[in-house]
Amino acid sequence: MTAAKPSGSSGFAKCKASELAVGDTRELVLVENLSRTQIVMYAGASGDFNPIHHDEVFATKAAGYPSVFAHGMLTMGMTGRVVTDWLGDGVLTEYGVRFVKQVWPGDTLTAKATIAAVGADGAVLVDVTTVNQAGEPVVTGRAKAVLPR
């Protein structure tokens, strides 16, 4: 299935725009009981070695936080999965988020994607929100994709 993309390259869509309606939602549990180890995996993969994410002594004694906390970009990366699992791979034209609240070791994160608009040209707008185990939003944002009609 070939997605029509502005650059002409083919994506690997999982659905057609005509199969989506405004208000359709999907939820995905991104992680349960986030470990410091996963935070370290992300530091290594991304190159972000800000000690606030992996060095407990720095985060607590120097910076005054209760513990290390996850990179916002780790949550952004995980949150993208709710969109790509639903719409497909290589179909996004935009993805942006705001980092609302910190994410801590032990957190369980759930992402919810909601279709905000569907265009006749196959353009789809999706709102995303990721919440922690207390239901508090940690990341909010939106993604745009182009799907087959």
Place this chain on the structure above:
Amino acid sequence: MAEHDFPIDRTAILTFAAAIGETNPIYWDDAFASQTPLGDVIAPPTFGISSAHWNPDYGLRGPRKIPARKAVAKSAESAPRSGGGGPNLTRVLHAEQRFEYKKPLQPGMRLTVSTHAGKSWEKDGKRGGKLVFTEGITEYRDETGELVLVATSVSVITGKAVDQ
């Protein structure tokens, strides 16, 4: 405006996908991916941020001291990256991040990356004090000079640790 290389390789993609909890074979299984219109594995949507590994101006690489391959002048316009690149790591937070995609990143691409400063603005913090926001815009171009990805990062400097 300093530029640096960013070669895309499949082990880096695999490592990044694992770190964000991805099991989708499109990120690591080239036999699977070759059967899709994408032709090969692709990088996850936020993978572009890992160009930091190759950025000689990056302020958050920790104790690693690998010099840049090209002699690039340290740019006075280098903008803060994810988490900030400024001196006080106890007070810089990542506020927003956006990506605009022209085509997926795939192994074998050799990109050129350049960052320039965007807007800067202030807001009053909820507990008094000022929040200073700074935007950095990073452009990723392929070997033909075609733009493949744009990343916009907004950092915020807080007056004190953000209470939870």
